[in-house]
Amino acid sequence: MTTTAGTNGSRSDLLGDTHDDLLRLATAGSVDDGKSTLIGRLLFDSKAIFADQLEAIEAVSRRRGDGYVDLALLTDGLRAEREQGITIDVAYRFFATPKRAFIIADTPGHERYTRNMVTGASTSDLSIVLVDARKGVLEQSRRHAYIASLLGIPHVVVCVNKMDLVDWSETTFNAIEEDFRSFAARLDVPDVTFIPMSALRGDNVVERSARMPWYEGPPLLYHLEHVHVAADRNLDDARFPVQYAIRPRDAAHGDYRGYAGQVAGGVLRPGDDVVVLPAGTPTRIAAIDGPDGDVAEAFPPMSVTLRLADELDVSRGDVIAASGNRPAVASALEAHVCWMADAPLREGDRYLLKHTTRTVRARVADVRHRIDINGAQHESACGALGLNDIGRVALTLSAPVMADPYKRNRTTGSFILVDETTNETVGAGMIVEASGRERSPDVVWDAGALTRERRWSSLGVRGATVWFTGLPASGKSTIAAAVEARLVAAGVPAYRIDGDNLRHGLSGDLGFGAEARAENVRRAAEAARMLADSGTVALVSLVSPYEADRERARSIHAGDGLPFLEVFVDTPADECERRDPKGLYARARAGEISGFTGVDDPYERPDAPDVVIASDSVEAAVAKVLAELAL
Amino acid sequence: MSGYELTHLRTLESEAIHLIREVAAERERPVLLFSGGKDSIVLLHLAHKAFRPAGVPFPVMHVDTGHNFPEVIAFRDRRVEELGVELVVASVQDSIDRGRVVEETGPRASRNRLQTTTLLDAIADHGFDAAFGGARRDEERARAKERMLSFRDEHGQWNPKVQRPELWSLYNGRIHRGEHVRVFPLSNWTELDVWRYIAVEALEVPSIYFAHDRQVFSRDGMLYALSPYVELIDGEEPFATSVRYRTVGDMSCTGAVRSTAATLETVVAEIAATRITERGETRADDRVSEAAMEDRKREGYF
């Protein structure tokens, strides 16, 4: 029952619209497990098959000499498939009983299989996994169950089919159940149900089977009608990605400003204190317009329009969230990615990333590992993901997204990757960890009473970060120090964060491996962000040899709306080595230091720095930086 | 029990509104295909709901075969006027006059197939980059696997083998110049859902959806309206009977069903009880071959 006024007219009783909700289910099975037969049976026995459709498949069955009406033909879609006798994509079927309406996302069991299954599973509440009673739990069944678990489907029904061919044997059924359960214990599926059946003969599909009295559970359809799915939605964390700003142009609604979107989590009510992210501006919900006028509450998946108490500049891609319970404003993501393109996903690749209503650029910082979905065990580092692979990937973003872990919220925890040249959707991502302004979910960001704008205007300052990158001894620190001196002399607060100095304090615990370097860069970037936020010009001089780390530094700033300038001090390597003021190149050459940038560790040149300093004098370099900074 | 549940019609409504808003936000020149039939009535109503109190931020377009039911054209103009949306009419007659297509001849001639060229020409001429349609997946097998947001290449063609995966509610509507997307917000609705929604929302539909007396003749097991657009074949005798339409299309190829259902409630009851699909019962165009729809869709049909 809906609790929302206005979404249910009085006529609906009359039309039988009051009791039924919607269940989306995904079916998958290996070829010949009987999936098509099962779906055909569900549609046929629930009377969702029309006489003319039945006539058509009867004719085909006759022509082929099947000797029976092949219900599998009902769900057989396009011509290419008919010719090959197989299904090749996701097809959607519909049926309804007085209790519920059902949408079946039917996915095939072969080539491009993971991709299709992930697609079908992404919107499903329940997954049906078919097992042929004669064959038991095969690799494919395990794959299905694993994907269901990864995609956060809370209910799995294992249909042990073709029981007619194993003499309706309870022992066989129990052995399969036990086998499956021992595997599923390692997965994250809260509800697994087993049903013995014969799709061909209709046993335990819609009607209870008289041939398996030992089975005490309900037939499949009864289970589908009664499984409780409404509680699976996230009703705790208020999340509202803004889709569209509604501003009527006519005089009657002159000052109406509404923000349209679909509730992605939680329950929203007029009067709720909320924040608009990523800016973090606090406000209150003034009213909620449902499709039929004012509503008292909005919850997933309602499409509504919010009106806010304050006049703010809110636009598509912003997220309105409960002020005391926010998503991460994330500029870096750790995610499980299902790869759907022929060309592999590799470290360093760039894609567009669409997350709720926001599209940003993403760079693959690392392919951590590929997942062996048959055994649900991790593989070691692989550097790339191929078509139909699922793996763990680290991404850095050009601008933040407001994200939650997928396990907590399937809407704010998911994204797609799009190839910018072909416009193809190439990957599907489920967020494991979102980081930006790093904080634990239980720590609430304290915005304080003073806004940045007020602080800066009162003090007459404007913060920014200038990031100097380049080989050791390229001259970063010298130039940064000269810029610092010039600014301070002119009364502009500026402060230098030097890579070497950092390692004496804040980063004293870090070594020089790739991970430690990444962490050092992150700390420097976070420290710079705070300085910039306070109104200071932070001058960071840090080798920061990896593009991904630098991009992360940039996105930490972008996420907070702070200017960030990348200055590439591009002094030739031999010149740096000749200068060698600290004698480090010499020691690295002598093998006393390993992993030294420029000697035995690579320096990734910036693609698009804001300023390049090649063979300029220190004076000229300072002038270039100040010009670009334009304070 | 949390109590926070939507009925399935409201869930479908919300899904459709979400998609309509996504496309309006991401594409520059959308258009909504409006024939005055029940599916496009629901579609336009959803678009209206999606943006109110502002108006629908894109025009609607009717591909006019010139062989329409006059009741439907009158309704179309009234509805468009009521909502204050801009109407673009793309005319098949124009395409014939300009030599873009050749009129079929004979008693079974129909302008149905010609519509594809008119539609694609209009999309190109107006620079539309997204076209909303009222097609449903339950109508036909080729539709059952089409995406809700479906890519069309620069020739307006659909390739069922390389569709973009559609995950969660994250639609990818990115295109290059000259390409467009077709958008089907009613993908997951059934015929019965559409009628129930029309009833719940008390939407006006053209009178031909309700039982009325009409001069018809019987051909290939279907009843067709007597009209200037069809020639009778020897032996076909017109007679008067009470009929209604389940779909609204070209008079030359849309069949009527015998019915006495004259109110929304009785129509809903009749649809709920019917054992024959909408297309099987009323659309000559889909009976041509098993793969008729798939072929037409590949070419760029609705």
Ligand SMILES: Nc1nc2c(ncn2[C@@H]2O[C@H](COP(=O)(O)OP(=O)(O)O)[C@@H](O)[C@H]2O)c(=O)[nH]1
């Ligand atoms: N004996 C028996 N055969 C079945 C059963 N279910 C399906 N089949 C047969 O198994 C074969 C493959 O079934 P189909 O539904 O096409 O499998 P799909 O590839 O998973 O869709 C067909 O010959 C079916 O008739 C069953 O419960 N018992």
